Amino acid sequence: MRKSEAELEEEHQLIESARQDPAAFQKLYDRYFDQIYSYVYYHCGSREQAEDITAATFQRALEDLPNFRWRGVPYSAWLFRVAGNLLARDRRRPPWLELQADAPLPAREEEPDSAFLRKEQSESLQRAIRKLPPDQRQALLLRFYAGMRNREVGQVMNRSEGAVKLLVFRAVSNLRQALKEEQ
Amino acid sequence: MTHRGADWLSEAIDRWLSGLEKADQGYEGHLGDVLDILSGSLPAIPDETAKARVRRRLAAYAARPRSPQQLLMERATDNVVRLGRRVTEEEYVPWTTAASAAALLLIAVIAVAWLRRRGNGERTQS
Numbered sequence: 001m002r003k004s005e006a007e008l009e010e011e012h013q014l015i016e017s018a019r020q021d022p023a024a025f026q027k028l029y030d031r032y033f034d035q036i037y038s039y040v041y042y043h044c045g046s047r048e049q050a051e052d053i054t055a056a057t058f059q060r061a062l063e064d065l066p067n068f069r070w071r072g073v074p075y076s077a078w079l080f081r082v083a084g085n086l087l088a089r090d091r092r093r094p095p096w097l098e099l100q101a102d103a104p105l106p107a108r109e110e111e112p113d114s115a116f117l118r119k120e121q122s123e124s125l126q127r128a129i130r131k132l133p134p135d136q137r138q139a140l141l142l143r144f145y146a147g148m149r150n151r152e153v154g155q156v157m158n159r160s161e162g163a164v165k166l167l168v169f170r171a172v173s174n175l176r177q178a179l180k181e182e183q
Numbered sequence: 184m185t186h187r188g189a190d191w192l193s194e195a196i197d198r199w200l201s202g203l204e205k206a207d208q209g210y211e212g213h214l215g216d217v218l219d220i221l222s223g224s225l226p227a228i229p230d231e232t233a234k235a236r237v238r239r240r241l242a243a244y245a246a247r248p249r250s251p252q253q254l255l256m257e258r259a260t261d262n263v264v265r266l267g268r269r270v271t272e273e274e275y276v277p278w279t280t281a282a283s284a285a286a287l288l289l290i291a292v293i294a295v296a297w298l299r300r301r302g303n304g305e306r307t308q309s
Binding site: 122168 | 188189190192193196197200217218220221223224225226227228229230233234236237238240241244251254
């Protein structure tokens with residue numbers, strides 16, 4: 001998911017066009033909707049909540065567009081940060097209910113047996129991810145799902161690079177433990 | 184050990200992200216199994232209905248750009264939250280830094296003890 005200089009420049013141009021004409025924001029929306037929606041879904045396990053938080057994230061993006069300053073960092077990093085903050089705010093909102101996964105994963109074209117095994121593993125893993133402490137879950141998803149480096153995750157989460165390393169390490173260790181217990 | 188493990192794991196994930204090799208290389212029996220599952224278990228979940236619904240919500244939404252003062256306040260709040268995290272939660276310190284700090288502390292303790300002994304020795308002589 002790493003972007004080349006040319007891709008970053010293209011993204012910069014897209015943002016500039018959207019600043020001048022809000023209708024041009026559509027391209028950014030189309031480009032990032034799936035990423036943000038899936039990221040939020042992996043956090044909370046509910047399509048309804050994922051949709052709400054994704055909508056709020058893009059609303060915020062529209063609001064902040066006039067003040068947005070390009071720093072050569074992918075726009076998705078900023079969107080992930082906003083989505084993460086909104087998720088944290090949502091968690092603090094009482095009453096908090098642990099939501100169960102309500103959507104099957106997209107089917108993969110594989111042999112039936114291995115597809116079934118893979119699906120089972122994926123579902124166990126996603127259940128385990130939802131049980132992780134929020135910070136560990138966020139670091140893990142940004143690293144594995146969004147494909148970010150420690151430094152980038154640190155910028156999104158407002159944490160040091162070292163803290164991110166440790167969060168991911170603990171998340172992976174906890175996942176391993178949880179998967180063992182499930183077996 | 185945790186910090187060294189974190190460094191190791193981080194390098195393996197970086198190699199995997201760069202597409203150079205599988206994430207679990209060199210990690211047999213040490214989290215490699217989880218990395219292997221993780222690397223294929225988080226696909227994007229396309230949801231065209233949700234995408235269309237959110238698009239309609241955004242179209243109906245009249246954006247209210249925020250003032251620089253509001254943005255400044257937001258940044259200040261973020262910094263306070265960040266500071267809170269530093270104080271209340273464990274912040275990672277690389278093991279080399281921790282080891283150097285421990286060594287320095289030990290040297291300082293030894294130096295203080297030696298100076299005290301020397302001071303006591305000089306007092307008894309006089």
